Amino acid sequence: MDETNGKSPVSACAFTPGERSLPPEVEEELKRKVAAAEHPREMAVDVMYALQNHYGYFSDTALTHACDILGMTHVELEELATFYDYIYREPVGKYVIHVCDGVVCYLRHDDAFFRALCETLGVGLGETTADRLFTILPTACIGDCHKAPSMLINGVFYGPVTPEMVPGIIADLRKRAEEDIEVMCR
Numbered sequence: 001m002d003e004t005n006g007k008s009p010v011s012a013c014a015f016t017p018g019e020r021s022l023p024p025e026v027e028e029e030l031k032r033k034v035a036a037a038e039h040p041r042e043m044a045v046d047v048m049y050a051l052q053n054h055y056g057y058f059s060d061t062a063l064t065h066a067c068d069i070l071g072m073t074h075v076e077l078e079e080l081a082t083f084y085d086y087i088y089r090e091p092v093g094k095y096v097i098h099v100c101d102g103v104v105c106y107l108r109h110d111d112a113f114f115r116a117l118c119e120t121l122g123v124g125l126g127e128t129t130a131d132r133l134f135t136i137l138p139t140a141c142i143g144d145c146h147k148a149p150s151m152l153i154n155g156v157f158y159g160p161v162t163p164e165m166v167p168g169i170i171a172d173l174r175k176r177a178e179e180d181i182e183v184m185c186r
Contacts, residue, residue, distance in 0.1 A: 022054060022065050027065065027069065030050055030051075030069050031069055033046070034047065034069055034070060040070060040071065041070065044066070044070055044072065044077065045080065045087075047066050047069055047070055048062070048066055048077065048080065048081060049086075049087070051065055051066055052087060056091065056092070057089065057090060057091050057092055058081055058087050058088055058089055063078065063081070085098070085137065085139050085140070091132075092128060092135040093133050093135040094133050094134075094177055095133055095153055095154055095173050095177070096134075096135050096137060096153070096154060097117065097134060097136045097137065097151055097152075097153050098137050098138075098139040098142055098151060098153070099113075099114060099117065099125070099136060099138055099139065099151045100139055100140075100142045100144065100148070100150055100152075101114075101138045101140065102140055102142075104148045105145070105150060107148075108149050113149050113162070113163055115163070116163035116164075116166040116167075117136060117166050117170075120166050120167050121134050121136065121170065123136060124136070125137070125138050126138070133174065133177055134170070139152070144157045144159050147159030147160050148160060149161055153169075153173065
């Protein structure tokens, strides 16, 4: 396991299913950042990430807020949201597991790693566990080729990962969830 900075990533996002209102201070901060940009549209992905971290995913409510903040249409932002692997238009688990299925990782794992992950969690690729803790998403590349096969879980790289390592990684994350440690939503 390779944790990028030796620490678990922490943000202000506490995953809460369901919608909640956007605090005025968050909206004002996002509007300030957009207004300060040379080209406000260049802030679109940053605004989507901030709203996703607030809501737990980029919900329709978040999309509407983003449109208001950026002065863009629903269609324009929907196009961006569906283009990026790290913008989630559907609810995801507390831990989003991006499994690299790029060429280098694919050549080095012969599907055993994918199978072990899916079997350990009892779900397939693209699915979320019943307890809403884990979502497994295949990703074209996570940029960790030198440690293939690898995966990215809420901003932390793990690699090279063997099928035998998967149950321990998942058990550690389950323990963290029980301790209610905040995690990034992406």
